[in-house]
Amino acid sequence: MYDFVVVGAGPAGSRFSRRASERGYDVLTLEKGEVGKPLACSGHVSTDIWEFTPDGAREELLQNEVYGARFHVGGPGSDDYQFYKREVVSNVIDRVGLDKLLAEAAEDAGADLRENHSVTAVEEYRDRVEVTASTPEGTETFEAKMVAGCDGPVSRVRSELDLPEPGEKLQGVLAFSEEDDPGDYVDVHLTAPRFFAWRIPRGDSGVEYGLAAPPGSDPSANDLFEEFTDEYDVETTHFCAGMIPIGPADRVTSRRAFLIGDAAAQTKPFTGGGILYGMTAASHAAKVVDPERPATLQDYEEAWREDLSREIQLGHWIRKCYSLPEEVQKVGLSAFSGEIGVHMDKPTSFFSTEHLKKLLSGS
Template identity: 60%
Template sequence: MYDFVVVGAGPAGSRFARSAAEAGRDVLVLESGEIGRPLACSGHVSLDIWDFLPGEGDRRESSESRAVNDERSESSAASAHDDLFQNDIYGARFHLGGADSEAHTFYKDEPVSNAIDRVGLDKTLAECAEQAGAEVRDGYTVTDVDEKPGRVEVTAKGPDGVESFECRIVAGADGPRSRVRQEVGLPDPEELLHGVLGFDFEPDDEDYVDVHLTVPRFFAWRIPRGEAGVEYGLAVAPGDDAPGRFEELLEDYDVELDERCSGAIPIGPPERTVGKRSFLVGDAAAQTKPFTGGGIIYGMRAADIAAREIDPEQPATLENYETAWREELASEQRLGKLIRAGYSMPKPIQKAGMKAFSGEIGVHMDRPTSLFSKAQLRALLSWN
């Protein structure tokens, strides 16, 4: 019997598998298709991403486990940044209209974020989980999760037919439309937006992303990705015309895309994320930023909390995880929700706010609470 079966090998699932395996747990990860595919998530991330990848920046890895893994991770430690990095981003240009509209620029003199290879990120994190001792299998679609006294039975359709796996705890890291969440009867996120992405492979190493507050209740974006090209995207509320609005964005930029994809973006955590012998992590738990929809870093922070708090032989410790991850992310998510409300304010108020605050910033893109930091205060004072 496994200690944990993790359903989903995205960033949150693979990060939990790695952290749990490093803690001595017996972990199986099941991914429904090819790891990293189909792509349905932006590759624009804060610099914190490198803390979760092999190398000196991985401060979350214990010195003991690092010593164990030094030999087998040496090559990946040297290459993770080079393999995944695409472009440095120094700030954002905010528009209330299209591509040619007035831009309000927010910037730093050093990179604030990176564009990365999003598919490569999933593959690298899954490899990290395997190196830590987790068993990772792709091509396994989970069809049933049954919480029984003393164990959980997970049924999946794999390359060789239907198989069943027993574990003490099952982790639902299987995205916005989580099958685990459905099977164990946990509630849905507050909201599922419809996100659309597209890629132009013409190289672009520009320093700024473009954000357009032209989509009701959310926004559209353009992200330069260096030699990998440019990412375009937007998200809309259910029932809105995502394809039509996306075509308008592309026409505005006069661009034809080489690749497209789409997916759901969960906003607002459900009332509960733990069951009798189950828990949700990452997008399945809507551990995302309400003002951007991004959840890579939040999900991996929650994954580390799960590995720390949950004892597979003591299901009652699931409640420790429920409490701890909410305490970790609550302030950021609450403030992020208020920031998102600004997207729907009347245009004159938006314009006045942007003029007042555009310029050098001291804000961390994953931490809305940094709006009240000393760094941001210094940036505000420097404008005078």
């Protein structure tokens, strides 16, 4: 019997697998396909990403450095409001490569990683869990003391155990052009209903275009994306789509199961990104959850919420600004544009001494 079965080998799952293995636990990680595929997430991340990766990851994965963002209330060609720093704000990385590197680090730490294992059932008992997976060879069932659901926004673990759904799910789409663009700025367009569209330069790896919108919006997210790229007059390939969970439920644990990452909606409400939040929560889980003591799952609930809940709450307030009337958006963007002291993963940094000084100085 394993200590943990981890369902999903994305950043959150691999982070937990690695850290739990390093603590001496027997970990089995199941990935439904090949690690990193299909791509369904942007590769625009804060520079904090390197705190979670093995040595040498930056040199292998980095595609571009970003110093700021241009916000547009309209489409391409509309007036922009620039927010920037004098040092690197964020990095653009090889997103598939990140998943593979993190999964390899988990294996190196002792985790047993099995690809092409699609979980079909999770049964929870007083003293164990049973996880059944479909494989190319047939069906396998594994026993463990606990199961970690790190299987994304449409989590099978969450549904099998009747854990609460995220507050909301958005439909995200992205694709890539072959433009050679080493630009320093990302472009953010507040044109999609209740969210935004983006353009991210990836150096000689092309440009990423993306958009998210509520499911069932009219026009649909796909139609909005087509209009967006047509306005930029570019052809894109490698089209990807996926759900973005927003708003964690009041409970992400059960008797012997817990959710991490997108499965738990541990994401930024104002961008939809969840790589850093998910890996942060995974680190908390590996530190406090004892598979012999189900009561420690409450320690996980408390630890990750204490660390992230304020950032998530402030992120919801930032997102509300996306739906303000255009004239109000323009006034707000004009007032706050310029040099910033804000961290892209931490809305609380908006109230930091550094940022407030910049606002007061008008620089």
